[in-house]
Amino acid sequence: MELGSTFANPLLKDYVLDSTYDEMFTGDGLVRRHYGSVLETFLNLPPDEIARRKRSVDLSFLTQGITFNVYGHGEGTERIFPYDLLPRVITGAEWQHIEKGLTQRITALNLFLHDVYNEGKILNDGHVPREVVYSCRQFRREMRGLQVPRNVYITVTGTDLLRLSSGEFVVLEDNLRVPSGVSYMLTSRRVMKRTFPQLFRNYGVQPIEHYTQLLLSTLRSLAPEGRHDPTIVLLTPGVYNSAYFEHTYLARQMGIELVEGRDLVIHDNIVYMRTTAGLKRVDVIYRRVDDDFIDPLAFRSDSILGVAGLFNAYRAGNVTLANAFGTGIADDKAVYAYVPAIIRYYLGEEPILNNVETYLMTDPKQRKYATENLDKLVVKAVGESGGYGMLIGPQSSAEQREEFKRLIEADPRNYIAQPTLDFSRAGCLTENGIEPRHVDLRPYILYGDKVRIVPGGLTRVALRRGSLVVNSSQGGGSKDTWVLND
Amino acid sequence: MLSRVADSLYWMSRYLERAEHTVRMLDVNMGLMLDKSSTSAEGRWKRVLAALGNPHGVGWEDDYYRLVNSLTFDPEIPASVTSCLIEARENARQVRDEISSEQWQQLNRMYFWVTQDYSENGLNTRLADFLPAVIDGLHLFQGITDTTMSHGEEWQFIQMGRYLERASATANLLDLYHPEILSTPEVAAEGRQYQEWVGLLRCCTAFEAYCKVYTADLTADRVLEFLLLNPQFPHSLRYSIDCLRHALVAVHLSSGRQPVDDLTRVSGRLQASLSFVQVADILSQDTGAYLHRILQQCRQTHDLIFRFYIQYSVETALAM
Numbered sequence: 068m069e070l071g072s073t074f075a076n077p078l079l080k081d082y083v084l085d086s087t088y089d090e091m092f093t094g095d096g097l098v099r100r101h102y103g104s105v106l107e108t109f110l111n112l113p114p115d116e117i118a119r120r121k122r123s124v125d126l127s128f129l130t131q132g133i134t135f136n137v138y139g140h141g142e143g144t145e146r147i148f149p150y151d152l153l154p155r156v157i158t159g160a161e162w163q164h165i166e167k168g169l170t171q172r173i174t175a176l177n178l179f180l181h182d183v184y185n186e187g188k189i190l191n192d193g194h195v196p197r198e199v200v201y202s203c204r205q206f207r208r209e210m211r212g213l214q215v216p217r218n219v220y221i222t223v224t225g226t227d228l229l230r231l232s233s234g235e236f237v238v239l240e241d242n243l244r245v246p247s248g249v250s251y252m253l254t255s256r257r258v259m260k261r262t263f264p265q266l267f268r269n270y271g272v273q274p275i276e277h278y279t280q281l282l283l284s285t286l287r288s289l290a291p292e293g294r295h296d297p298t299i300v301l302l303t304p305g306v307y308n309s310a311y312f313e314h315t316y317l318a319r320q321m322g323i324e325l326v327e328g329r330d331l332v333i334h335d336n337i338v339y340m341r342t343t344a345g346l347k348r349v350d351v352i353y354r355r356v357d358d359d360f361i362d363p364l365a366f367r368s369d370s371i372l373g374v375a376g377l378f379n380a381y382r383a384g385n386v387t388l389a390n391a392f393g394t395g396i397a398d399d400k401a402v403y404a405y406v407p408a409i410i411r412y413y414l415g416e417e418p419i420l421n422n423v424e425t426y427l428m429t430d431p432k433q434r435k436y437a438t439e440n441l442d443k444l445v446v447k448a449v450g451e452s453g454g455y456g457m458l459i460g461p462q463s464s465a466e467q468r469e470e471f472k473r474l475i476e477a478d479p480r481n482y483i484a485q486p487t488l489d490f491s492r493a494g495c496l497t498e499n500g501i502e503p504r505h506v507d508l509r510p511y512i513l514y515g516d517k518v519r520i521v522p523g524g525l526t527r528v529a530l531r532r533g534s535l536v537v538n539s540s541q542g543g544g545s546k547d548t549w550v551l552n553d
Numbered sequence: 554m555l556s557r558v559a560d561s562l563y564w565m566s567r568y569l570e571r572a573e574h575t576v577r578m579l580d581v582n583m584g585l586m587l588d589k590s591s592t593s594a595e596g597r598w599k600r601v602l603a604a605l606g607n608p609h610g611v612g613w614e615d616d617y618y619r620l621v622n623s624l625t626f627d628p629e630i631p632a633s634v635t636s637c638l639i640e641a642r643e644n645a646r647q648v649r650d651e652i653s654s655e656q657w658q659q660l661n662r663m664y665f666w667v668t669q670d671y672s673e674n675g676l677n678t679r680l681a682d683f684l685p686a687v688i689d690g691l692h693l694f695q696g697i698t699d700t701t702m703s704h705g706e707e708w709q710f711i712q713m714g715r716y717l718e719r720a721s722a723t724a725n726l727l728d729l730y731h732p733e734i735l736s737t738p739e740v741a742a743e744g745r746q747y748q749e750w751v752g753l754l755r756c757c758t759a760f761e762a763y764c765k766v767y768t769a770d771l772t773a774d775r776v777l778e779f780l781l782l783n784p785q786f787p788h789s790l791r792y793s794i795d796c797l798r799h800a801l802v803a804v805h806l807s808s809g810r811q812p813v814d815d816l817t818r819v820s821g822r823l824q825a826s827l828s829f830v831q832v833a834d835i836l837s838q839d840t841g842a843y844l845h846r847i848l849q850q851c852r853q854t855h856d857l858i859f860r861f862y863i864q865y866s867v868e869t870a871l872a873m
Contacts, residue, residue: 129661129665130658130661130662131654131657131658305647306643306646306647306649311649312649315649315650316650318650319650324555325650326555327557329557330555330556330557332867334867334871340555341555341556341557341865341870342554342555342556343554343555343556343559343706343710343804343808343862343863344554344807344808344809345808345865345870346867346870346871
């Protein structure tokens with residue numbers, strides 16, 4: 068498409084191109100080849116037709132109850148996840164690179180977890196400082212020496228990727244505890260197929276719909292030994308959890324029971340669920356409850372979401388939990404800085420996907436640099452997720468920077484700093500036509516008998532102009548991600 | 554099936570049935586206010602309140618329109634239609650994965666429709682349009698339930714909730730009406746009394762069905778016979794209890810548990826007391842006591858369902 072003719076379209080009048088990588092256009096303002104007909108379709112739709120389709124999509128999300136709960140806003144906090152109709156397109160070649168990189172990374176992180184909870188070779192050899200691991204709040208002493216099926220700790224991972232201005236994908240963070248969002252990936256796809264059937268049919272998009280089936284067979288492959296026809300359940304904290312819709316969705320798509328803590332009872336270290344036909348033994352628990360809350364006897368005693376005695380049943384090998392306990396040490400943001408070293412140590416390979424440069428606040432030199440340059444950096448609390456507890460330097464006030472400086476000095480282990488990243492933008496439908504917005508990408512990685520990744524993931528969008536925060540709790544939205552057959 | 558799920562489905566269904574009954578009571582009695590009647594306004598609305606179990610937070614204050622509005626919309630009153638729908642939806646939400654998407658969407662639509670209407674119009678909606686629309690919505694939900702859900706255990710618990718609630722409501726209604734009706738058991742009603750009896754039948758959607766069996770001549774013994782003992786009419790007590798028993802038996806078979814003696818006995822006796830009896834037998838005895846016994850057995854059945862399927866102890870379960 069010609070530069071002039073494309074940008075003459077009134078829908079694109081506010082489209083800005085600068086040094087930031089744009090998913091849809093090259094630096095010279097040419098439409099990237101793999102985006103060609105997507106953009107053309109949207110430009111040729113009359114504006115009220117786009118609005119009509121958008122309304123029907125929003126309504127279908129609401130009546131289907133595809134909503135999330137926002138904490139701290141009192142009653143009536145169900146909201147639909149803001150959704151953008153313009154898909155994000157990734158070429159097959161780009162995806163292959165990502166897939167290889169993620170497989171490598173997850174394999175290494177899993178080996179790291181096994182090592183740390185057993186011999187601790189990597190610590191003895193000094194590749195990761197002992198104190199970084201042991202001072203991590205997610206470190207679970209109780210996991211020491213405990214054997215988990217197939218030595219798999221991280222069954223489900225959601226890794227957040229960003230694309231830098233060079234076009235390179237880098238890893239921003241790994242979510243190894245209870246990552247969420249996969250249901251939005253799946254429902255987005257369904258909605259896109261229904262809303263733009265023709266465009267979709269002609270585009271050669273790789274399928275993702277088999278995710279739930281893969282998840283099920285992954286979970287099945289991790290059943291305790293001797294349990295040939297395992298009963299698998301999904302453990303949810305309940306309807307008030309922000310991801311409850313996702314829990315019901317996955318349980319339904321897999322055809323397994325969705326249980327809450329109060330549905331499970333432990334007797335003689337065996338887990339049962341209460342059914343109308345009496346007690347039924349449970350073998351594998353895909354748990355969406357955090358470590359802290361899962362067993363009031365082993366962890367937080369004030370938790371009413373968990374099951375008393377579950378950890379003992381787990382230790383006895385009578386039940387598998389996915390993910391395992393204590394995986395949070397490997398997505399701690401300070402340990403993150405060592406992931407390239409971890410990959411080299413266990414696999415003897417160079418990382419395929421790079422990390423974002425990270426300053427450790429426990430290192431005096433790096434801390435000094437960071438606290439003097441807070442206006443240029445992003446500061447994050449190591450154990451937080453969801454965009455909570457962070458400072459975005461360039462958009463902060465002097466007061467906030469002082470506050471964080473104080474916090475860092477008070478507890479250096481709890482913070483890391485990273486340069487403010489210039490990550491990529493993709494075209495999105497806004498009130499003013501199509502405008503670029505910052506996006507990330509969260510693919511979901513399954514690990515059972517082997518590593519499996521469905522092509523694509525959740526593309527999250529910072530819907531406010533100029534915003535860098537893509538989290539749903541902070542005004543982010545999502546769009547469908549199309550990985551093409553090249 | 555998980556016990557918690559059975560519990561939620563049961564209560565979802567009971568709350569929806571309750572909402573429907575409440576709407577119908579209000580709609581019919583509002584209609585009766587338009588004609589002169591043998592019953593005073595106060596007597597009528599106190600009876601409505603009694604039929605709804607004298608709910609908390611609302612009473613007769615000489616303004617029936619306000620009373621109906623409160624009983625329909627006010628989310629602060631636990632027995633209001635809105636509250637019932639909120640409770641039903643909350644129960645459905647707890648078991649979102651067990652009901653069909655169509656069911657959930659319909660319930661959600663109704664919920665948003667009713668609560669939004671209240672937040673926009675407060676207590677000023679045109680009830681005459683609103684009440685029938687709620688009933689339509691509930692009927693649609695039942696239709697969706699019956700056509701989109703497998704008729705397995707889950708559905709059977711929905712049936713239990715629906716018919717136990719319906720049976721209790723009808724028995725309760727008859728209990729309130731019978732002293733008046735039975736003052737002249739075999740004489741055809743006329744004039745104002747006729748309106749009252751039509752009202753009673755309409756509260757159970759039974760007027761047209763009654764006419765098909767007995768013509769439009771209303772006599773007390775026939776009204777009572779129809780609402781208590783008709784085996785084919787879905788709002789009669791006998792039909793409701795038959796359906797309840799059917800669901801209990803189905804669940805019992807599919808759960809593969811030991812005979813649930815008490816539950817079988819109590820519900821079986823309840824069924825027998827409606828199946829093998831003639832209206833003359835009931836009229837010749839203490840009718841009030843008969844109705845009380847039925848209500849009592851309904852409550853017992855409810856308790857036993859709970860004890861057998863939902864809140865059993867681990868020890869009893871492991872012993873089986």
